[in-house]
Amino acid sequence: MSDGIRRLPAFTALSGQAVLDGHRKGASIQLDETYFAGQIRALQADEFPPGERRLAALRDSRETYESIDVEVESLTEQHLWDASRRFRRRLRTVPEVAHLDRHFPGHCFVVPEWLRTDNRLHYGARVYLFREDDAPTPETVMQENIAAVVADSFGDFERYQGRLHGYPDCCIDFYQDRSPDSPAPEWQAIAPFADRIDEDALGAGPAGSIDDVVPAFPDTEAEYAFFAREFFPEPGCETARTKGRAVYDTLAAVVDERLVEDYFKLTFGFNYLVAQAVHTGGNRRPTPGDLGREDLLFYAPLGELTTLPRYS
Incomplete structure (x- = not known):
């Protein structure tokens, strides 16, 4: 693993390392208040x-990002392209x-991200990570997003994003199947494993530990399928489980295995909270520390994290 x-x-x-090792096509980060504040x-x-210099850079980044105003003249491809540029x-x-x-020792770029709900246009930003020899252009990603927003078919862009992140096709299809007569796919994916979460421990926040929230994980090989944040595999998907196990083993070869175990626990816990919010009709995203002290510390640089007694 490189110093960078x-x-x-x-x-x-850790998600970027899985990309570099070839177990995922790509990974991404949503730039938002949670990312900076965490x-x-x-x-x-x-x-x-x-780390005053790094803290100053993060505060400057948050201020710069929050100061960006985006205006779109009308909901057409040309106007969205102009605003995107x-x-x-x-x-x-x-x-x-x-x-x-x-x-990042690969290909990294930032693009605007558009979302349309009830004829309202929302925007944000996402940073993508790929290997140097296996990356789309920023313009290609932007075009897929803009076309889907104008056509009001955001599911098409979600499917494209799933492929960019290297998710199995069957899981992408499963995630797209949102029947009003069935629970949301997020909850369908997580429900068989919901008993792995200790609900009473969730209220402790950063004063608690991921060991309390997720006492035993993985309890079976199936939980390795939850290898990425906001990835909800089709129940029983062997491809997702195999991919997740490969990610686990590759990371455990370059950093302490306790750190990799916590990474998977935290990813599973994050996905549980997202799925629970969708299932109950909420829209609150998990905040750093919801899953315990480790949940907050994983926002620190990996090099700093590996100096802690828990991971050394």
């Missing part, structure tokens, strides 16, 4: 020495985008 990738937030570094809080934790130029001035690009 160890400078990235642990969640990002890193700032993690670097201020007692476990790590002060302007938005992307501003995104590339965010210091964190440069930090990710500089230290």
Whole structure:
């Protein structure tokens, strides 16, 4: 594992390493308040020495990102393209985008991300990580997103994103099947394993531990299928399980296995909270620390995390 990738937030570094090792086509990071605030809080934790330069860069990144105003004249492909180009130029001035690009030893780029709900247009930003020899162009990703938004067929873009992230085709199809007569696919995927979560321990926040929230994981080989945040595999998918096990073993060869075990526990717990929110009609995304102290610390650089007694 390169020194550069160890400078990235642990969640990002480990998902990026799985890409570099060929077990995933790509990975991505949503740039938002959770991403910036999680890193700032993690670097201020007692476990790590002060990192004022990095903290200043993160605060600057958050301020720069929040200052970006996006205007779209009307919902046409040309106007979305014009807005996307302007938005992307501003995104590339965010210091964190440069930090990710500089230290990820593959191909890294940022693109705007559009979502249309009830004829309202929403926007955000996503950073993608690929191997140098297996990456689409930013313009291709933008075109897929814009075309889906204009046609009001966002499911087409979700399917494309699933392929970009290297998810099995059967799981992509499963995720797209949203019948009003059945539970959401997020909950269908997680429900068989819901008893792995100790609901009483969830309320402890950063004062608790992932060991309390997910006492035993993986309890069976099937849980290896949850190898990525917001990936909800088709129940019983052998391809997802095999891919997840390969990711686990590859990471365990380069960092302490306890760290990899926590990474999978935290990913499973994150997906459980997302699925639970969808199942109950909520829209709250998990915040750093919801799953215990380790959940917050994984926003720190991987190199800092590996100095802790738990992972050394």
